[in-house]
Amino acid sequence: MDIIGPVLVSGMTTGALYALATLGLSLVWGSLGMLNMAHGTLLTLGGYAAFTAASQLGWPVPVAVLAAAAVGGLIGALIFMLVAYPLSRRNPETFETTIMIATFGVALTLENIVLRLYGGQPLGQPLTVGGSISLGRFVLPWQNLVIIIAAIALMAATALFLARTKAGRAIRATAQNPDAAKLLGVPVARVYLQVLILSGMLAGVCGVLVSSITQLSPSLGADPMLKAFIMCVVAGLGNLPGAIITSFALALVEALVQFLAGARWGFPALLAIVILVLIRRPGGLFGRVEMRRL
Amino acid sequence: MAEPIGSSCLAVNGLVTGYDARNVLTGVSLSLNSGELVTVVGPNGHGKTTLLRAISGLLPVRKGSVSLNGRAISGLPAHRVAANGVIHVPQGDLLFAGMSVLENLLMGAYLDSDQVAVARRLDEVFSLLPKLAERRTQIAASLSGGERRMVGIGRGLMMKGSVMLIDEPSLGLAPIVIEQIYDVIARLKASGRTILLVEENPARVADIADRIHLLDNGAFVWSGEPAVLLQRDELLATYLGG
Amino acid sequence: MKRQDFAHLMIGLVVLAAAVALPFYVDSRYVIGQVTLGLFYAIVASQWNLLFGFAGVFSLAQMALFGFGGYATAMLCFYFGMNVWAAMPLAAAATVLFSLVIGAACLRLSGAYTALLTLAVAQVMYLLIVTDTDCFIMVGTQCRQFTGGAVGFARFGDLGTRAMFKTKYLVANYALVVILFTATMLFTWAIIRGPIGLAFRALRDNPGCAMARGISRFQMQLLVFGLSAFFTGLAGGLYAAHFNAIGPGVLSFSQLFFIIAMVVVGGIGRLWGPLVGAIVLVAADEAMREIGEFRSLGLGVIIAAVMVLMPNGLIGLCENIWDRLRRLRTRSPALAAEVSGDTPA
Numbered sequence A: 001m002d003i004i005g006p007v008l009v010s011g012m013t014t015g016a017l018y019a020l021a022t023l024g025l026s027l028v029w030g031s032l033g034m035l036n037m038a039h040g041t042l043l044t045l046g047g048y049a050a051f052t053a054a055s056q057l058g059w060p061v062p063v064a065v066l067a068a069a070a071v072g073g074l075i076g077a078l079i080f081m082l083v084a085y086p087l088s089r090r091n092p093e094t095f096e097t098t099i100m101i102a103t104f105g106v107a108l109t110l111e112n113i114v115l116r117l118y119g120g121q122p123l124g125q126p127l128t129v130g131g132s133i134s135l136g137r138f139v140l141p142w143q144n145l146v147i148i149i150a151a152i153a154l155m156a157a158t159a160l161f162l163a164r165t166k167a168g169r170a171i172r173a174t175a176q177n178p179d180a181a182k183l184l185g186v187p188v189a190r191v192y193l194q195v196l197i198l199s200g201m202l203a204g205v206c207g208v209l210v211s212s213i214t215q216l217s218p219s220l221g222a223d224p225m226l227k228a229f230i231m232c233v234v235a236g237l238g239n240l241p242g243a244i245i246t247s248f249a250l251a252l253v254e255a256l257v258q259f260l261a262g263a264r265w266g267f268p269a270l271l272a273i274v275i276l277v278l279i280r281r282p283g284g285l286f287g288r289v290e291m292r293r294l
Numbered sequence B: 001m002a003e004p005i006g007s008s009c010l011a012v013n014g015l016v017t018g019y020d021a022r023n024v025l026t027g028v029s030l031s032l033n034s035g036e037l038v039t040v041v042g043p044n045g046h047g048k049t050t051l052l053r054a055i056s057g058l059l060p061v062r063k064g065s066v067s068l069n070g071r072a073i074s075g076l077p078a079h080r081v082a083a084n085g086v087i088h089v090p091q092g093d094l095l096f097a098g099m100s101v102l103e104n105l106l107m108g109a110y111l112d113s114d115q116v117a118v119a120r121r122l123d124e125v126f127s128l129l130p131k132l133a134e135r136r137t138q139i140a141a142s143l144s145g146g147e148r149r150m151v152g153i154g155r156g157l158m159m160k161g162s163v164m165l166i167d168e169p170s171l172g173l174a175p176i177v178i179e180q181i182y183d184v185i186a187r188l189k190a191s192g193r194t195i196l197l198v199e200e201n202p203a204r205v206a207d208i209a210d211r212i213h214l215l216d217n218g219a220f221v222w223s224g225e226p227a228v229l230l231q232r233d234e235l236l237a238t239y240l241g242g
Numbered sequence C: 001m002k003r004q005d006f007a008h009l010m011i012g013l014v015v016l017a018a019a020v021a022l023p024f025y026v027d028s029r030y031v032i033g034q035v036t037l038g039l040f041y042a043i044v045a046s047q048w049n050l051l052f053g054f055a056g057v058f059s060l061a062q063m064a065l066f067g068f069g070g071y072a073t074a075m076l077c078f079y080f081g082m083n084v085w086a087a088m089p090l091a092a093a094a095t096v097l098f099s100l101v102i103g104a105a106c107l108r109l110s111g112a113y114t115a116l117l118t119l120a121v122a123q124v125m126y127l128l129i130v131t132d133t134d135c136f137i138m139v140g141t142q143c144r145q146f147t148g149g150a151v152g153f154a155r156f157g158d159l160g161t162r163a164m165f166k167t168k169y170l171v172a173n174y175a176l177v178v179i180l181f182t183a184t185m186l187f188t189w190a191i192i193r194g195p196i197g198l199a200f201r202a203l204r205d206n207p208g209c210a211m212a213r214g215i216s217r218f219q220m221q222l223l224v225f226g227l228s229a230f231f232t233g234l235a236g237g238l239y240a241a242h243f244n245a246i247g248p249g250v251l252s253f254s255q256l257f258f259i260i261a262m263v264v265v266g267g268i269g270r271l272w273g274p275l276v277g278a279i280v281l282v283a284a285d286e287a288m289r290e291i292g293e294f295r296s297l298g299l300g301v302i303i304a305a306v307m308v309l310m311p312n313g314l315i316g317l318c319e320n321i322w323d324r325l326r327r328l329r330t331r332s333p334a335l336a337a338e339v340s341g342d343t344p345a
Helices: A004-032 A039-056 A061-090 A092-118 A142-164 A166-176 A178-183 A188-213 A222-235 A240-261 A263-280 B048-055 B078-084 B101-108 B115-128 B130-134 B145-157 B175-190 B226-231 B233-240 C003-025 C029-054 C062-080 C084-106 C111-130 C161-193 C195-205 C207-212 C217-243 C253-266 C273-309 C313-331
Strands: A132-135 A138-141 B010-019 B022-032 B037-041 B063-068 B086-089 B163-167 B195-199 B211-216 B219-224 C135-139 C142-145
Touching (some): A004 A039, A004 A138, A004 A142, A004 A188, A039 A061, A039 A092, A039 A188, A039 A222, A061 A188, A061 C273, A092 C111, A092 C253, A092 C273, A132 A142, A138 A142, A142 A166, A142 A188, A142 A240, A166 A178, A166 A188, A178 B078, A222 A240, A222 A263, A222 C111, A240 A263, A263 C084, A263 C111, B010 B048, B022 B037, B022 B048, B022 B063, B037 B048, B048 B086, B048 B163, B048 B195, B078 B086, B086 B145, B101 B115, B115 B130, B130 B145, B145 B163, B175 B195, B211 B226, B211 B233, B219 B226, B219 B233, C003 C029, C003 C161, C029 C062, C029 C217, C062 C084, C161 C217, C195 C207, C253 C273, C253 C313
Parallel strands (some): B037 B195, B037 B211, B086 B163, B163 B195
Antiparallel strands (some): A132 A138, B211 B219, C135 C142
16 A cells, blocks of 8 residues: 555646646647647746756746746747747648647757757756655655645636636637637737747746756656647647646556556556547547538 | 718728639628618628628728728728727627637627726626526527527627628528517617628518618629519519529 | 659659669768668658648658568567568568557547657657666677667668678668669559549548548548558668668657658658658758757758748749749740640649
């Protein structure tokens, strides 16, 4: 019974991180129909931005985290203005695939800029908390608790923003029916820009959290992004609540498999689950299969 | 057709538009004075919806012009046309399916930051369409066809605008529901609204329309009063299948 | 024969002539080696182009199939002492089976789902190989993993060209790759012009009618996926045999997108797009060797910029220029008679 504690701690922590990474990815997919292959790189940039702010410029921790969000949001905005917007204008029919290729190009570029600026060797993220709480045999490091709380707080804030504010309502409306939104005076392009900024900011902070339990490296965001893809697919692309539930559930499964069968079997187990789910439900667990009329 | 700009609320002059290489409209002109209800009738697939989409900026205007209260609005993107005061109640409702009725209505007031005015208009919409007040928290996707149409109209009424474009409000509804919808439209006209209405069946609009344009193959083939059109059996037979 | 086919045939003959002429004019082993590598890329890219540009399958498992072919060849030789020549077709057949399994699981889904799942399959394959540390057999005092682990396989047997042609063996290997490339292009062309291509055109132009006539998109896509996997796997096998080594590097993300970049730069859905892209990118890669550190960075910028600025690639750009020139010519009535109305593919 000694594995329950570690599995829970590890599963909940990675689950929170996956959920946060998935939220940004899913938001962009749901609004723009765009799979942002540079999402993982936004995580990386956030991690490095916080590192630079905190340990090289000596800024206080909250400012460093804000810096990470700002860098993520800025790059998100640039991706929209320089890549996604022109691509969607030029050929909307092929956008779904062309944007994946183009954003991968962006990811490759940004990742190499990070490599040039900081070098390939792993760096320690200074924003860490030491110590742990023990409840009997149950040990919960503060760091993990901070990550879980921060991620849940960010998700709650995003949910509130989307549900309660006018800008959030416009984002949801545009995602559901862009033509109708235009007819009501919603500047759809600006809404898309906001979505990419929001997603970039979430990714930036997520990168800080990820790097605080691992290490900073130029490929920091690759693994969370790949997992986030998996979560999105299982939940049904674009479904936000579903994506978050799936993230926690699959992270727990992954942690369990890793404890029982070894670390290398975690990802294959996830893939097996995805394939099984999609064979039964091609639109994902929470998704609806679109009926295409001919 | 050379009506001086400024005398009419909405003026469309020699409008040409279409999809890809094909022109769907080949030169359409019409004008609406304030408080008028003008109807465009015609068979399906001959450009009625296209006309409204071009006016509201969802489709680019290729030739000709559209102006609202004397200001040119052709060439503006759809959200700017809306900001200028064109209310478009689209075909098939285009509701925000995952949102509640109330949220759909509030989206109609997107451009209005005056909370008091928005609340007042919401009350007006609820008194005109009491069914919506009952269903305010219900998700749009779960409504019946008639209720959805009501939400579409109500959402348009939440906008501030000087002209309302309504696209086939009777489409796909049961006769009794169509009657209710036209009852609402008649009340809108009575309250002084300027309305451009697209409809397949001229008999339905005979009582409320000031003028009717018959659209066939991308151009108006007849214009005049509804009562006259209904007596022209040869027109009805040729263009509207009896 | 249609004009378009004739043009493709002419281009093909010119390319073949150039490929045959190359070793007679170029002595450098390095250049021959790089051209050989470029042709491997062009083969894999042409099959990805067939999948994406013609059949509409956005698969990210292309290098996984290539790697599977390579690994299968290497493992057949390594564990069963097979001859490379016997192992390659067997490995290609195994790749087809592998692709059908992947395809059955992934192709029923729509665009982005297919992409993500195939990517995940490729990534799982990569991770399982790289993290494999269990000893399978002992070679001397060294422990060998079943999948070769992070190092991969080496010296499992070669094509026999070294013994036959001595120092000229590189040219012989080059010739083999040219032959495979020619076969691949013929196959691709046959698919596009044949009944399968017709079915895809029908599915694109009128999906409802095509499906009513019993054309299943899924079955058609699976068929093309399996067929293209044969050449991809065969290329992987030849690659492993040529270098007498194969490692997990071929499965990496950047290799995959190098291939995709070639198709994008050359022109998606254009028969000669992958070759043009391979030539341009390998050349650009060579040019950027001087500024070594910035190679990947440059590649990333090229992918993003080409996608945004010229989505039909270099060939699409040439078609545009050609079209414009033709229109200019058609405007002068004297020349109008020469130009018959047939648009290039």
